[in-house]
Amino acid sequence: MIKKILSIVIFSFALISCGGSNEVIPLTINVGSEGRTLDPQLATDSTTTVVNTFLQEGLTRLDVNSKKIVPGLAKSWDLSKDGLVWTFYLRDNIKWSNGDEITANDFKYAWLRALNPDTASEYAYMLFPIKNAKEYNAKKVKEDEIGIKVINDKTLEVTLNSVTPYFTSLTSFLTYLPVNEKFIKKVGSEFSLEADKILYSGPYKMVDWVHNAEMKLEKNENYYDKDIISDHKVVLKFIADSTAALNIFKNDELDVVALSSEQYEKFKDDKRLHLVEDATIWYLGFNHMNSSVLKNRKIRKAILQAIDKEKLVEIATNGISKDIYNITPTGVGIEGFKTNDFALEVGETFSRFNKEEAKKLLKEGMRELNIDKMPTLSLIVNDGGVNKKFGEIIQEDLRKNLSIDINVELVTFKERLARTNAGDFDIVLRGWNADYKDPLTFLDLFVTNGGNNSGKYSNKEYDESIRIAQTEKDPKKRFEALKKAEKIAGEDVIVAILHQPKKLYLVNPRVSNYAFYGIGVKFDFTRAKVKE
Template sequence: MKKMLFLLMMLVFVMSCGKGGGSSKTFTLNLSDEPKSVDPQLSTDVLGGTVDELITEGLTKKGKDGTFVPGLAEKWDKSADGLKWTFHLRDGIKWSNGDPITAQDFKNGWLRALKPETASEYAYMLYAIKNAENYNKKKGSAEQVGIKVIDDKTLEVTLEAPVPYFDSLVAFKTYAPLNQKFFSETGDKYFTEADKTISSGAYTMESWTHGSEIVFKKNPNYWDNNNVAVENIVYKIIPDNNSALNAFNNKEVDVTAITSEQAKEFKDNPKMVSKNDGSVWYLLFNFNNKTLANLKVRKALLMAIDREGLVKNVLNGYGTAAKTFVPKGIGIKGLNDKDFTEGVPTSILAYNPQEAKKLLEEGLKETGQAKFPNISMLLNESGNNKVIAEYIQEQLRKNLGIEIALEAMTAQERFSRMSQKNFDLVFAGWSGDYPDAITYLDLFESTGGNNHGSYKNPQYDALVKTVRSTADQNARIPALVQIEKIIAEDVPVGVLFHREKQYLVDKKVNGIGFTPIGGEFYFGSLSLK
């Protein structure tokens, strides 16, 4: 009888350990939606970046509190003029299949991102490298790009102009290495399924059930494997807010984002964490739509939305009505290390329904239209997006007498529609990729891969070029401030608010970080009780 009781207890123990977040060796996170792509050279969304965070590592990697630390490179140095950077790779680093990771792998990945046929939307992230932009725009060859393999462990990079933050830039996913043999074997299936991925990071992708979950396992070939505390990570894909909350309450996930409405229930609960996630949210206008291409119409739509009311009444005070495009938290040398936003004298247009109505009438007259046309707004179906979109819809109806239709969809579908420029309006957001204001302010450069609204302004483009072409803050800061002024006055997008995001974290989880720059999470110190 005792033996039977013991076996029964063991069976219950094993079954409880195998259930979702219940395992002491498994951490489970709600990813909320299927990523558009996890291919490091093609991925542009935060969701894809959260996957790449586990299975790819660059020369440097994200550290705690927004810092960047050595990754596959153990050290680096730069020339006195800041134009030449030399990265020294660690001894014995390997891909998950056992192949050595070499300097050539980095050159492979970077040139693939720049290759015009790849059509990487983030190719411009590598334009700091000499002749990279020329190659990407078919004005030069791959051989002219300033990437030189000295030997298997040494990579030399020549820049167009000094970039003080280049060591943090190379931590970004587009700068990930590429195993040429594996890439050639997988072809157009590269990074589309679990068995078509290869890891340079702390974990390997073991399985991927599209639309449901992605399972990761600790990578035995990772150079810092001994300091990876969690054996398995599971990303559940649960877009529905109520289902995600139920999954957390049922201990099927250990961490999930929640809506501002759900956060009311957990206001004084230690399980809830609220963080400024470094994102700015806005109305994205399609400039191919003649109505929205009119400045007075764009101003009218923005000025008809009470942003303070949106934050207070819809987001329950979580977040800030935006006065600048760049959110708080981006310090900059030359402003006495103050926050960049403190040095910007201009401000996003204020709520003014009366002026908005007048501008709309004038704008429609200029476009030769008797009334506002039927248009729609795309939005993700997860998180706070639906209630925010409904608030915007009601504000425009009440203050301007216009109706806009809402099209809710998956994040993947929204990204696809944006890339195809198949939309009128989008409720969209942007998070910074590295700790410099230009990671936000270059978004609307006319030739940029993420300029989905097709905004074109030669002055804007010239200012972005100025910022990228010098390390002199006396030249950079005025240019950055001027870009903010253009966004406020020319309204390439209708800037709404800077987000504060709420999460529920199970008490067994230690060391997870929530980062505003370079991705949503920091897993470097993750452990389980």
């Protein structure tokens, strides 16, 4: 009897020690600063894109193993002979997290919502390949003239303006995600602001959200592919400071963490390290409309040529990033050419460091503006990663080489987004990652009145080149239009291109079956396996 009691006590102690035999340790990932909204049609930041890979799914998605576009909520699709009409067939067993059926109308409603000018979606232009989408966004046509047609609950027909080979890549993107009209009308302006104000179509649903701290997720039992989703919970942490995040990783409280370039040296031989070539540009955005001096092309070019980019990336990123001289970074394809790399085909379009030429250009620009002293300019930099170091180096280069005083304003990620969107800046340090594998993902950022054209640059010749690139069927003519836009960007110094980064991640070896991407979403752990 004593032995039996002792055995029970020991067994009970073992259960307490390990947290209970049924406890599954969550997969914990740091995703950086919390974005400003989870609303698919309003979100623009990379953190929200990552979060939504867990919570939502579109017609198509990126496959973890092949890194190719595969069926998502659509089981298949057809393309007409002329390449203009895509017909998507939805799966039979797809439901929202509340049990309601996901239908073709959920996609149509979401896309029209993004295009409605009253929504003010910065990513509305992502839908412009669709017939009359741009015209509807400009209030020139009616809703029923847009090339989006619901054939029945399980069939969606989409007519495009021109042949768009990468359209199934677009349909995996954030802005193309479905939303439920009935649910949005029910929760109104509170949509997407809290865990219970969202419906989920993806592999996970949110069960708790402490803003700017963490989200707790668990498997969505209504997800069509739930059987291959592990039972472990997922915790997404919002930690902007890379040092703090790394310390938490070292304490085994994080499974996935991004490294800064400063931290790379200590981990360059670590088997847990993943080095990812990133189709991203970092640049200085100029306020072309509200700055009295930055509207002058020669002054913008002087600023660009006064920054020693080779030194900048060597000091700020330990040489991991590379200095670049195009709007479009390497790694972005262009069909029909030997290298399948647009930047290599076009060649450099932005000027290199030349402080003597920069001084000359500044004097000429000031003369054109009839001023004899440059005002102090503000440079907005958000407080994550090595951004502060970038700001300080740029500040010193412009002081030393041009005698321009720069006031570096260190702000939160959310504030940087808000001020950039409001046009409340002189210069802003920002990055842009390829949403899909085509040069337009970068070049159409700067069309007149574009949703992400926060600097308000405007050039009719540039706009026309982009229009041709969006509609031209002949690959060579399309390439020439894209090349012309790239050349104008460099000549006009729309922005000051700085560098193309590599992403650095540490992953706990207990985690498997995941992927990192250079284009689109940063990574995908939705189908990860976790050893306990």
